[in-house]
Amino acid sequence: MWYHSTRNSVPMVDSAQAVLQGLAPDGGLYVMTKMPAFDVEACLKKDMLGQMEQILAAFLPDVGEMAPLVQAAYTDKFDTDEITPTCQVGDMTVLELFHGPTQAFKDVALSMLPYLMTAAKTKEKQTEDILILTATSGDTGKAALCGFQDVPGMKICVFYPEGGVSPIQRAQMVTQEGKNVKVCGVEGNFDDAQSGVKEIFSRYRDDAFRKKRGMGLSSANSINIGRLVPQIAYYFKAYSDLLQRGKIVMGQEVNFTVPTGNFGDILAGYLAKKMGLPVGKLICASNENCVLTDFLQTGVYDKRREFHKTISPSMDILVSSNLERLLYFATDGDCMQVREWMESLQKNGIYTVSQEIMTRIQEDFDCGCCSETEIKETIGSVFQTYGYTMDTHTAVAWKVAEEYRKRTEDNRPMVVLSTASPFKFPEAVLSALGVEPQGDAFQQMRLLSEKTGLPVPRPLAELEGKLCRHGDCVRKEEMEQFVLQIFSE
Numbered sequence: 001m002w003y004h005s006t007r008n009s010v011p012m013v014d015s016a017q018a019v020l021q022g023l024a025p026d027g028g029l030y031v032m033t034k035m036p037a038f039d040v041e042a043c044l045k046k047d048m049l050g051q052m053e054q055i056l057a058a059f060l061p062d063v064g065e066m067a068p069l070v071q072a073a074y075t076d077k078f079d080t081d082e083i084t085p086t087c088q089v090g091d092m093t094v095l096e097l098f099h100g101p102t103q104a105f106k107d108v109a110l111s112m113l114p115y116l117m118t119a120a121k122t123k124e125k126q127t128e129d130i131l132i133l134t135a136t137s138g139d140t141g142k143a144a145l146c147g148f149q150d151v152p153g154m155k156i157c158v159f160y161p162e163g164g165v166s167p168i169q170r171a172q173m174v175t176q177e178g179k180n181v182k183v184c185g186v187e188g189n190f191d192d193a194q195s196g197v198k199e200i201f202s203r204y205r206d207d208a209f210r211k212k213r214g215m216g217l218s219s220a221n222s223i224n225i226g227r228l229v230p231q232i233a234y235y236f237k238a239y240s241d242l243l244q245r246g247k248i249v250m251g252q253e254v255n256f257t258v259p260t261g262n263f264g265d266i267l268a269g270y271l272a273k274k275m276g277l278p279v280g281k282l283i284c285a286s287n288e289n290c291v292l293t294d295f296l297q298t299g300v301y302d303k304r305r306e307f308h309k310t311i312s313p314s315m316d317i318l319v320s321s322n323l324e325r326l327l328y329f330a331t332d333g334d335c336m337q338v339r340e341w342m343e344s345l346q347k348n349g350i351y352t353v354s355q356e357i358m359t360r361i362q363e364d365f366d367c368g369c370c371s372e373t374e375i376k377e378t379i380g381s382v383f384q385t386y387g388y389t390m391d392t393h394t395a396v397a398w399k400v401a402e403e404y405r406k407r408t409e410d411n412r413p414m415v416v417l418s419t420a421s422p423f424k425f426p427e428a429v430l431s432a433l434g435v436e437p438q439g440d441a442f443q444q445m446r447l448l449s450e451k452t453g454l455p456v457p458r459p460l461a462e463l464e465g466k467l468c469r470h471g472d473c474v475r476k477e478e479m480e481q482f483v484l485q486i487f488s489e
């Protein structure tokens with residue numbers, strides 16, 4: 001299976017190289033030259049890990065035999081064998097993606113990625129170490145650290161926006177153990193951290209980093225195709241759950257609402273649809289950083305706007321990397337056009353997509369955004385009505401899904417993706433439930449447990465009192481220096 005950059009159809013690399021490199025040398029994202037042949041009905045008959053295996057094998061055939069990798073990646077890492085269970089809440093189906101080691105959906109793909117990379121490295125006979133550079137809006141960081149901790153031949157450095165993540169998210173990262181890990185704050189927001197990482201990548205194309213440090217560079221963000229492909233599996237899982245419960249018959253279309261930031265989670269749903277899964281609309285849900293809502297409605301992507309720090313921090317993003325892949329597919333692979341738009345975004349902070357292309361995109365996508373007040377109201381009312389506790393990101397999706405139904409009267413079954421445990425954001429969730437969020441984050445988690453009857457996830461409770469191992473914070477301009485200095489011993 002061949003991959004090339006969204007911005008240029010040459011050179012082509014195989015799927016193992018695409019995983020190893022993360023970002024294409026010209027700054028674009030790797031895309032497949034064609035969709036793989038895929039037996040959807042056979043896949044829907046399997047359990048989650050069987051589905052994962054079939055999907056990975058279809059997209060990443062050059063990496064190697066998938067069954068042992070999938071077993072190694074998921075056995076005993078999630079608190080349920082289903083990996084990503086669904087539950088019925090009112091007339092919505094909630095797809096819970098937070099049962100992994102760090103209580104966010106990023107665990108699904110980041111449990112797998114280190115195994116994919118290690119296998120790809122062996123396959124490509126790459127002997128030098130790989131440094132994984134990652135920017136995080138809060139959840140990718142811990143999930144990647146957890147996945148790559150002490151993996152031989154790999155080192156990982158995570159940059160997070162200082163002050164831009166929840167106290168629990170920060171505690172998860174700065175207490176991370178492991179000989180091959182580094183964590184560093186960046187003064188600024190997620191976009192600063194992400195563009196800083198992308199700049200380091202672009203400066204070190206032509207293998208300069210390799211020469212300078214004797215290490216390869218790669219990414220654990222959803223710009224890496226190896227991050228994106230495992231996420232397709234849970235769309236199949238949700239669909240087969242609905243089949244099993246008799247909520248749908250084979251072939252009936254289902255809508256998905258996805259709380260979106262970097263557009264990676266929802267893009268996996270789009271790929272599932274392109275593979276033939278009966279997906280109706282993919283509804284892109286944003287918080288007050290509603291750059292994607294504006295784009296999907298008007299065709300104008302304009303990042304020149306105020307950045308809002310919200311109670312759903314993992315979605316506080318103004319430059320959504322994976323939208324570039326959607327633009328590639330929606331233009332039938334017009335790399336020149338995609339490159340023009342991306343250059344315009346870089347230079348002017350804005351680009352405009354033609355009405356014709358937008359009409360195509362709107363066939364698959366709908367959208368909506370949710371204010372801070374609405375997030376809290378939604379958490380409160382869903383808890384009151386159904387006794388179900390949602391985190392702030394899931395609440396964005398729930399609200400947007402409800403609004404979509406009212407607006408369109410589209411009554412196809414709706415799956416709401418739930419991306420994090422409410423215990424990662426205890427202050428906001430408590431106040432939404434009408435409880436004064438007293439004390440520190442750990443005290444708040446205990447209060448949340450009392451209020452909801454849910455246990456505090458053990459890995460979060462165990463953070464209390466743990467040693468802070470990573471106290472660094474740099475300016476964006478200092479990120480490269482930081483990367484060059486660390487791991488040099």
Ligand SMILES: *Cc1c(COP(=O)(O)O)cnc(C)c1O
Pocket residue numbers: 104105106138139140222259260261262263264265266314315393419420
């Ligand atoms: C990362 C994240 C999102 C956004 O996912 P994208 O793939 O970046 O669109 C939503 N919710 C939570 C909890 C996340 O961690």
